[in-house]
Amino acid sequence: MGKMHFKAKGAAVFGFCAALHIGASAQSTSPNVLFIAVDDLRPEIGAYGSLEVKTPNIDELAAISYKFNRAYVSFPLCQPSRAAMLSGLRMANNRMPDGSKGSFDDQIKIQKTWPTLFKEADYWTATTGKVYHGNAPHSEKQVWDVNGGVWTHGNDWSEEIVSRIVDSGGRPEQLKQYLEGEYNLGALAWASVEGDDLLFTDGMVRRDFRDYIYNQRDKDKPFMMAIGFSRPHLPWVAPRKYFDMYPEDAGTIAPIPEGQSKALDPVLEVQVSNGGMWNEGLTDAEAKRAIRAYMASTSYVDAQIGKVIEYLKRTGTYDNTIIIFWGDHGYFLTDHGLFRKGIEYDKSLRHPLMIHLPGQKDTVEMDQVVESVDIYPTLIDLAGIEKPADVTLDGDSMVGIMNDSTAIWDNEAFVSGKKRTYGYVNQDIHFSFRGRDQSDVRLYNLKEDPGEWTDISDSPKYATWINSLRERVKDAWNLENQ
Template identity: 30%
Template sequence: MKNNKSTWFLLILFGLSIQAQENKPKNVLFIIVDDLRPVLPTYGANQVVAPNITAFADNAVQFNNAFVNIPTCGASRASILTGIRPTRKYFKRYTTSISKDMPDAITFPGLLKKNGYTTISNGKISHNRDDMTHTWSEIWRPKGKYNNQDYIDPKTSETLEKDGLPGVYPFERLDVADASYKDGKTANKAVKDLKKLKKSGEPFLLAVGFLKPHLPFNAPGKYWDYYDEEDIQLPINNIFPKNGPKSAGNWYEMVKYKGIPKNVDKEAKNAASFTLDENFAKQLIHGYYACVSYTDAQIGKLLRTLDELGLSDDTIVVFTSDHGFSLMEHNRWSKHNLFNVENRVPLMIRVPGLTQKARSNSFVELIDLYPTIAELVGLEAPERVEGNSLVQNLKDPSLISKSVGYARIWNGDMVVSPNYLYAEWRGEEGGNVYDNMLYDLKADSLEMNNIVDQPKYRKLVDSLSQQIKFKTVQ
């Protein structure tokens, strides 16, 4: 009889232990990469070497139609962290600060911290390091060896200090260790944090922001060696559409670097009138691919550490980017505009006990991440959050819960669906449209024939313009 009581007591303790484990809040590893378009093998870009992200996709739901709400760094990150759409009044520029634009917003790190989570920001999460500091238990960013742009060649660094970006090429290839550049340092810091967090036993949000493949395309030489430049192909749609709107042509940022002829009277290049040398273009694409492979290796370190520490079964992993980047598509080298390639991003979510390898074709806007994370950890998102939870899509990846996405930047607004991409530019809210473009994505997936002026599409253009106004979710 005594033995029976002991057995029952042990069984009860075991049952309570399992129940406690099931009720334990799940950790969150949030990985965001700067300027990463879906140029990954699982998205069909087989020329790119990214074995760690590819392996991660084996237990995650990959969203094939994920779009940012604004294709510029600071504003996009502010929108993601708050779950709120950018407008002409707030979340407008790459320098956006939530603390300035919307100081009373409850970000998803803030929500988790308020509910007992340790929240750590490593690398670039918000654009500004000290944005919404009260929502983080710790904020850490790496420092470059010589400069903030993360050039580590001494001669290049001297030139940079003397002449600025016009004196240096937008890439660097050196045979150095991963931790010589900032992203390697960020990965190492995140690994250390995971070990500390494991010991603490407390639920955590570890947000890790990698810089590459953002300009300049600097990566250790071994990642450049993955690719033969002679094999790199320029995109098929490497010219600006003849009838493309002028507002969609300007590109900036890369214009500042050596190797790009400088304009005397303006900062931008226009895709309708300027084309880079083909060899230089291939060198830039080579650099971008090398940076993707470099960042993939850093992500691999984090995922292996999760496994080694036994944290994978307790940790939700979200992997995405703040916007895409044109690599000579439409003769552009930039984000900051409303073509598909500058707004579509990779998105993969792995939830222990819920997800397995699957692909979802439902449309996603990155404002949807906030309510998704909140629901997955058992919290309620604030009413102000505009996104929709993706939990049902994770349970049933075949579900199409949304078939449109919206993005905007400066005077332009865009709506994209499986059939069409429409963008329009207005001088002021509610003002007249002074530029627009419409692409039939079924017949013209490369967006090379702007059909907006064809009479048979007038009703469709009016309808899509109204959709943009009211942000109708279908």
């Protein structure tokens, strides 16, 4: 993609970054790395300016991190987003970079993932929770010294949990599915449960991490651990105490601009399995309670992350650990009458991303447009690991702009979505086309219309620009050969 025109060797870059914060004495020690993935977390938490969602631990991490305000995923669904982040290659859903069909396992077998490079660099490695799309596939099992694989419990259903529910809601038929134990990770359902954090999946992930950091790791090696939290993915099931943090009417319905109608975009109706229903048929009161459940689930995850960072500090490993906090994509919470993700709008494409360097004491606001495929080269750059000659990356290391905000960076992202949607985002606009014939073109001015309600692609003054963008998108996604 060629976004970054300034390059530096990884070890030197880490030494430079470390010197900014902790001095030259730390430069001789390989840094530990902790990668934290959170499912379905939109960048509207305290750290990103939300006044509603209570995330004190994530906010505290953000206050001492590089906080990326315009980070985009290649495709706003769990599978392709995680495949792209791990492989460094842009991925569409169930498709390989050449356009052929492929599973998640196929996607990450294309080339060595960044966890593989850390293992080859003699790091002690461990993972637990939802980092992959499910448990680590067979091709990645050798990457990990310890592979927890708790994600199989991601539905957070058990007879004990159901017996402890004190309140619940959502789409009636999908709530019924959850209560009866049908495995439906997409159920628009929620439940407030009288129970301890460890009763649920993400508490188990935190428990695993504690065991890794205290008991299992090889203390003679630097570690690279990757942990993934399932909430706030549906169903929104969490301990009651996190629901109690919010009043009953805490959820805020997304506003509809004056002059716009409360009707789904006709193109979107064929992309979402909601029967063409605004907010999936929930009344405003029901939708607000569902949003409250999303916020409670987010606060539950925040508490687990607080414990994880506490364990780092108690074991004396915090001061030499790079922490990457990554949400796998954004999320709709009644925006455009939608819940869930997958539709190629900014609310779904944009995600939280933070990088904390050892010894960092303040926040650095990063307003450049970056992509999840930039994470791979950034991580190995920070750790001083050389990229193998047979590894090709679609992204570039962000270390240059972390060191120098004036360093050259193209400020653009190439994105995609359901129904063969492909697009382009920069700091000002979002362009996309849909369908095999690429005829359904959209163009939004993100500065004047951040909610993306007014398509300006029909304006003649943009015709030449649109044709140019179309060719760039086709090239980035290799569409000519598909």
